[in-house]
Amino acid sequence: MSKILFISAHAPTNLYPQAGQKIALSNLNKYHLDNTTVDVVVIANKAEINAATDLIGKYKNNLFTYSLNKSDKIISCLTNLSIPFKFSTRYQKAVAHKLQALLAKNTYDAIHFEYSHAAVYLDFIKPLINSKNTHTVISIHDVVSQSFLRQSENNLILGIEVARLFKFEKKIYSNVDQLWVLSTKDRNILTSLFAIPENKIIIKPPQLSDFIYKIKRNIEKVDQKSLLFWAAMNRSENEQAAINFIQECFVNLLKIDSEYxxxxxxxxxxxxxxxxxxxxxxxxxxxxxxxxxFEKAQIGIVPLLQGAGIKLKTLEMLQAGLPVISTSIGAEGVETSKNIFINDRFDDWVNIITNLASGKLTIDELSR
Incomplete structure (x- = not known):
């Protein structure tokens, strides 16, 4: 019988409205076979853990959850100053003690870190592994250094943190057996930025939401001049994207036509x-x-100016058949040019949207 230790920095669940948690559950379920036992350790916000009743029901006695609040994260950062803040927020003494106990009584075939910042425990765990055959994996949702680099322009403190992140990420990515990424773009970042051998990296495209495959778009259902922004709005990058789009583009669209x-x-x-x-x-x-x-919106939009990694929202709107206008950040990792137009200037989006909405041009014609 195989034995897996799965450590996640967010709650793997289909019942929390963010894409990453669904990807985490999909990865966890890949290990859940008849002849496999999985011990699951989750360090996450209390709201995620409370929502994850599907996880609790399935893993029961093999599930160990540790909920975090703001004060927990602040204390962790202040007591682990040698670790970049993004990672140190997940380092909890109670979790370390549990991992020590699990590794003392179990020989694991694989230890899987879900999200890069779950691997903050890698150095602690390595000496405790009692088998040379134990396989270590990090599933990378975002390259953290890349995300912080985009926020660090003209910010000295963030610039220092980017340097710390780069050093820390390079270390953990180099010291495991395998890395899972969501796209070719992320694989290329790891090989070029961190000098990770390509044969260590496995591309595992994210599974889309089930409802996407049941969508049936037709001209009778589509509301002309309607736009869809599909995103978890409690994420700051999505909130700011919506505000920027409204203030810099949508208000100008309404001046042209109040029916948008x-x-x-x-x-x-x-x-x-x-x-x-x-x-x-x-x-x-x-x-x-x-x-x-998804069936009535005429055009999908992804006006992101922050973040890193492949955007599930972009993939899902494209899969549903919407023409999509996106910034370059919103289109990262998307490996098709069909039905998506990429532009980073919201001033240009006004003309792009009016041309698409009126039927004067298609995405293909705009791209020529």
Whole structure:
């Protein structure tokens, strides 16, 4: 019988409205076979753990959860100053003690770190591994250094943190047997930026939401001049993307034609986002089945200016058949040029959207 230790920096679940948690559950379930036992250690925000009833029901006595609040993260950062902050927030003494106990009584065939910052325990675990045959894996959702680098321009403190992150990431990625990434783009970053051998890297494209494959778009259902932004709105990069788009593009679209509509569909929109709600800007909050918005929106938008890694929101709108306008960050890792137009200037988006909405041009024609 195989034995796996799965350590995750977020709760693997289909019941929390963010893409990463669903990817984590998909990776966890790959190990869950009849002849395999999986011990699952989760260090995550309390809301995620409370939502993960599918995880709790399935793994029961083999599940060990550790919920975090802001004070826990601050204390961890202050007591582990040698570790970059993104990683030190997940280092908890109680978790280290549990891992020590598990490794003392079990011989694992594989130790899997889900999210790079779960691997903050790698140095602690390595001396405790009692088999030379134990395989170590990190599943990388985002290259953390890349995300922070984009925020560090003209910010000395963040610039210092980027340097610490780069050194730390290079170390952990070099010291495991295998790395899982979501796209060719991330693999290329690891090989070029961190000098990781390509044969250590496995590309595992993310599984899309089940409802995406049931969407049936047709001209009768589509609302002309309607736009869809599909995202978890409690993430700061998504919130800022929506605000930037509204202020720098959508208000100008309404000056041209007051019939334009923007659907902001996703969980936990902040007060900043809700204040934009109007007849033309529909803020839905969490929607259990958002099929109707994918079927009636004319154009999908991904106006992200921050973040790293492949964007599931972009892949899902493309899979559903929407023409998509995206920034280069929103299109990262997307390996098709079909039905997506990439542009980083919101001033240009006004003309792009009006041409697409009126039918004067298609995505293919815009791309020529």
């Amino acid at each position: 509509k923007l659907y902001i569909v996703g969980s936990n929109p902040s007060a900043k986002i809700r204040k934009f709600a109007s007849e033309n800007i529909i803020v839905t909050g969490f929607i259990e089945n958002p099929t109707q918005f």
